[in-house]
């Protein structure tokens with residue numbers, strides 16, 4: 180697939196996988212992109228995941244014919260991109276490998292070989308000339324591994340962004356970019372907001388017309404929209420003012436409280452999203468929790484703790500740097516309710532959380548008293564709405 184006249188995507192689409200990296204459900208597969216820049220010299224950017232090496236090599240050969248690549252540029256060493264480095268070196272024995280010193284150390288770990296006879300080590304602002312085309316490298320430490328590089332091609336004004344600006348789904352998936360890119364970003368990169376902001380500062384002065392990510396589609400239009408969204412996500416800023424309600428209920432009494440609150444809020448004009456944590460994708464709920472400005476955690480008390488799905492959800496938030504939000508609690512307990520206390524304690528690692536003054540305590544089933552508490556909580560959540 181052509182990106183520009185002399186740049187191609189020679190990556191592959193995994194249409195069969197339903198789980199990425201052992202925990203993220205994907206409904207439309209996954210793309211492992213690899214790019215090919217053809218000039219006086221030929222460079223391949225990154226390899227593809229295990230099991231797709233033959234298809235990838237065929238894609239390279241279908242563009243190059245008998246010509247062989249001169250360079251394999253390795254921007255990221257996670258195996259969804261690096262699994263075929265060894266295969267590449269065997270098929271193209273003359274090609275050099277261009278990467279960071281940290282990547283070469285990782286190659287020794289992954290392959291027992293750091294390819295010292297064919298290394299080209301690059302770092303911050305290193306350049307590689309392919310002829311007409313010059314590639315400039317920038318380091319992107321912890322976005323989201325330590326060895327990561329991004330590369331800028333000043334000829335076609337392409338940012339090769341490694342995992343950055345990636346999404347779940349094949350490169351041709353017909354779906355909204357924002358939804359699956361947010362879920363990908365929050366899930367996989369979310370913890371490293373500071374490092375992402377540092378990278379965005381580094382590339383701010385570049386004229387970027389095209390973003391070539393290792394996952395998802397090539398982005399060619401409205402580049403500033405994607406960059407602004409990344410700034411929002413990386414700075415842990417809510418995308419909208421509204422409430423996400425996540426609940427864990429077993430016999431529906433707790434669910435009823437969550438739905439009652441949602442209805443009152445909606446009737447009051449509040450934007451609301453509701454997630455049943457016992458049935459939904461926890462990582463989807465977490466990504467949406469990062470989008471909203473307020474969160475209501477609603478759980479039964481279970482084994483003197485909280486329901487496991489709620490525990491997993493809160494952990495997913497805290498692990499990814501959840502912060503700068505308002506949080507409220509609805510708890511249920513038939514004899515010793517303690518879910519609110521446990522949920523609050525599990526959020527201890529989350530920075531800058533404003534806890535709501537109002538909470539809701541249900542003793543088995545909703546009552547006039549708990550309904551009044553829900554109303555008071557709704558009023559508090561909508562207090563600053565215009």
Ligand code: FEO
Pocket residue numbers: 255257259260323342393394
């Ligand atoms: Fe797509 Fe961090 O690998």
